[in-house]
Amino acid sequence: MELLPLNLLPIGCTARVRQINAHGALRRRLMDLGLIIGTEVKAVRKSLSGDPTLYEIRGAMIALRCEEASKILVERFVL
Amino acid sequence: MGLTGQSTGLATIRRISQVQVQLSGDIVVALAGNPNTGKSTVFNSLTGLKQHTGNWPGKTVTNACGRYGYNGKNFVLVDLPGTYSLMANSLEEEVARDFICFGDPHVTVVVVDPTCMERNLNLVFQILEMTPKVVVCVNLMDEAHRKGIQVDLKRLSDILGVPVVGTSALKGQGLDRLKEAVWSVACGRFSVNPIKIEYDGVIEDAVGIIEPQISRLMDNLGCSISSRWLALRLLEGDQAIAEAFKRYLGTDIFASTDLRERLHKTRNMLVEQGITIGQLRDRLVSALIHNAEEVSRQVVHRKESAINSIDSKIDDLLTSRVWGIPAMLALLGLMFWITIEGANYPSQILAKAFFHLEQKLVELFMASDAPEWLCGILIDGVYRTLSWVVSVMLPPMAIFFPLFTLLEDLGYLPRVAFNLDNFFKRACAHGKQALTMCMGFGCNAAGVVACRIIDSPRERLIAIITNNYVPCNGRFPTLIALATIFMAGGAGWLQTIVATLVVMAMITLAVGITLLISKILSRTVLRGLPSSFVLELPPYRKPQVCKILVRSLMDRTLFVLARAVTVAAPAGLVIWVMANVSVAGDSLLSHFAGFLDPFARLLGLDGYILMAFILGLPANEIVIPIVLMSYMSAGTLVELDSLSALRQILVEHGWTWLTALCTMLFSLNHFPCGTTMLTIRKETGSWKWTLLSFMVPTITGIVLCFVVAQTARLLGLV
Structure with a gap:
């Protein structure tokens, strides 16, 4: 299955996190929000100008800018 | 122009964080929790203080202090900043962590939001690693109920090994039980037996090598910090914790060459097994979250509900690209x-x-x-x-x-x-x-x-x-x-x-x-x-x-x-x-x-x-x-x-x-x-x-x- 950066996940789609390429504090922050390898993420909506995007992570709504989201590689669920 | 801690307010916040509460006879209670769990509302309801609580992450950044009496005892409640974690990634986390470590609270109350149990339990586990004297307050029970979420509090308490109390702080429900639980932990009526998070065998071995040494050091210092927790922090190369020891206790924990050498040796051992510091951190966090997932699966039961879709309908309008x-x-x-x-x-x-x-x-x-x-x-x-x-x-x-x-x-x-x-x-x-x-x-x-x-x-x-x-x-x-x-x-x-x-x-x-x-x-x-940006949109309340x-x-x-x-x-x-x-x-x-x-x-x-x-x-x-x-x-x-x-x-x-x-x-x-x-x-x-x-x-x-x-x-x- 092909990996895709989270920022390219279409709105309304769900995917599973496979790789986190962020480092240092950002990596830690993402993981503290419960975003680890294997976590399900749903792209909920985009902001006015297309950035940031709102994601549903473990029941919480978290907005990420595309710079951060692009560091998270996900595998899209096939329906 | 340099951006030092001095010039950006760190100094001020550090000063504030050293709350002077160690009065004789008073029971010091720290209040921790994720942002937006209604932590400040719990604080206000218990103390009667009128600290304003807004519905956005990060409203409380410094430690507010209040008092209440229960069973003839005087309790001093310290409201810590809301954080997702206590790994000292940010100022708030550092303030909260330092208070739990060095402020020596008699009891730490962790306020959790049942609608995001997994993420909240992550923080509970981190705190349980630091101190056994914990009371978990499952707040927003009314909101959870509306959203069709049921929490088995008894089961959660059995698993965690500490008291768990359900509250709806806005309505003032459950607060007496919370006071009771805090009191019983403070005076030892409830014997806590906190769950121990087990990590991979290699990591446990590494902890086993350095923990006895740290335990002795803590005994010498007369310090109640958990040696297991400190061993884990030192293994993952946490710099802030050593500095905090210097700041609050005036000791250099690396003064002992023995500990330094052992730490060095253990780290090398881990690297030989293919675990770098970065990977170690990942494994630690992942283990906590996997545990949180597992516990949450056992205690949280969901029914489908219409509330979430109402929230998202409002957001469809208020954050829409056009409107x-x-x-x-x-x-x-x-x-x-x-x-x-x-x-x-x-x-x-x-x-x-x-x-x-x-x-x-x-x-x-x-x-x-x-x-x-x-x-x-x-x-x-x-x-x-x-x-x-x-x-x-x-x-x-x-x-x-x-x-x-x-x-x-x-x-x-x-x-x-x-x-x-x-x-x-x-x-x-x-x-x-x-x-x-x-x-x-x-x-x-x-x-x-x-x-x-x-x-x-x-x-x-x-x-x-x-x-x-x-x-x-x-x-x-x-x-x-x-x-x-x-x-x-x-x-x-x-x-x-x-x-x-x-x-x-x-x-x-x-x-x-x-x-x-x-x-x-x-x-x-x-x-x-611009630096990285992570923003949580809390549910409408x-x-x-x-x-x-x-x-x-x-x-x-x-x-x-x-x-x-x-x-x-x-x-x-x-x-x-x-x-x-x-x-x-x-x-x-x-x-x-x-x-x-x-x-x-x-x-x-x-x-x-x-x-x-x-x-x-x-x-x-x-x-x-x-x-x-x-x-x-x-x-x-x-x-x-x-x-x-x-x-x-x-x-x-x-x-x-x-x-x-x-x-x-x-x-x-x-x-x-x-x-x-x-x-x-x-x-x-x-x-x-x-x-x-x-x-x-x-x-x-x-x-x-x-x-x-x-x-x-x-x-x-x-």
Whole structure:
């Protein structure tokens, strides 16, 4: 299955996190929000100008800018 | 210019975090939890303290302290900043962690949100690794119930090995059980037996090698920090923890060469097994979250519910690509319209009452044969300024502030940050700056304090320096009054609507200037790229309307009255003295105003207006009253009971629409008030940044007013 950066996940789609390429504090922050390898993420909506995007992570709504989201590689669920 | 911890407020927060609570006999209780779990509401309900709780992440940044009694014992409750973790990635996390480690609380209460159990349990596990004396408070039970979420509290307590209490703090439910649980853990009635998170075999081996040594060291220090927890932190190369030991206990934990060597050896062993520090961290966090997932699966049961879809329907509108900004403007407009329309009547009534009382006071003075100058100082100086501040400034503030608080408690502000983030990103600023700006609407000093939620020092300074561009509650009445008098011709509802539009145009301009100046700052003195941005949008919550109305009305009224007495009254006295002491045939006031006049004229103002801004340094509320005082002291005396009377005075002194416009622009863009500047000094710890915060908006105002005034004159518009 092909990996895709989270920022390219279409709105309304769900995917599973496979790789986190962020480092240092950002990596830690993402993981503290419960975003680890294997976590399900749903792209909920985009902001006015297309950035940031709102994601549903473990029941919480978290907005990420595309710079951060692009560091998270996900595998899209096939329906 | 270096961005040291000193210059960005770290020092201040560290100082505050060392709460002095170790009084004999008192039981110290730390209150921890994720942001937006209603932690502050729990705090307020237990202590009866009136700390305001907004519905946005990061409202509490410092430790607030309160007391309550239970079973004959005195409990000191310390509200820690809301954090997702205690790994000291940010200032808030460091403050919270340091308090649990070194503040030596007898009990730590962790407030969790049952609707996001997995993420909340992550924090619970981290705290259980640090201290066994924990009570878990599952708050927002009512909200969970509405969303069809059931939590098996008994089961959770059995698994965690500590008491678990369900509460709905907003409704005051479950708080007695919480007090009971805290008491029973504090005095050992409940024997805690906390769950131990097991990591991979290799990691456990590594911990086993260094833990005995650390345990001995802690015993020698008489320190109750868990040696297992400390071993894990040292293994993952946590620098902050060693520094914290130096800071709070004055010891260098690496003084022992034995520990250093063992740590080194163990790390090498891990690397040989293919586990670098980075991977170790990942494995630790992942293990916690997997455990949280597992526990959550066992205790949380969900039924499908319609509530979530209502939230998302509201968000469909409020954060929509098409309707997001119009909805935001409409909400803002509605707030101003209500403020302008609603403030009129109480203003008139107050003004009439004050004028009536003034006549009585004058009669009293006449009857008592008091000297004329005393009557002048007290009535024309102190009393009149005071009554102006109260009657013109109080009503709009008392109406706008609760409306704003309502939006804040609903959870709308993070949506504003979400909508506007891209603009801030392009200005190389932080998305949360939108939140701090929103706070600036209430009070710039509060906005500056709110900047603590921004982790990156560079972006925090930008947010602090530009916060003053947002007009605070003390400047709204000025904008509203001038917009109503000079911009909005006609009468009735049309006038209110035009005034609303003018004020909103001013706000839009303020946001635009904030973005522009932020961009300029990040290209010059505060160079850098935007840092990472993670923002949680909390669920909408029903605000406690009555409580907000009563409390903010009271708060605002008391605040304005206090300001009127401490700032406006002395200012009135100074103005009266200046207007009545003559040197070389002219009063001091006219000398001063005359001196400023040529420069002020270039900016479309006059000497008196500029002088009012300068004398209004202690508080923006008194600027317009000072202008009026100065005009009236020159002779004309009218009954000031309505805006038309105000207009008459201003027009008599040469005001045109351009004067009003420039005064509004200068009100938006000038030096922060005294309180805000002191706050900036405190938050940045540096006079240099305070000076910059003074200069930047002032220069903006001067340039803007100059360009507008000269252009209008050149085009012959006036």
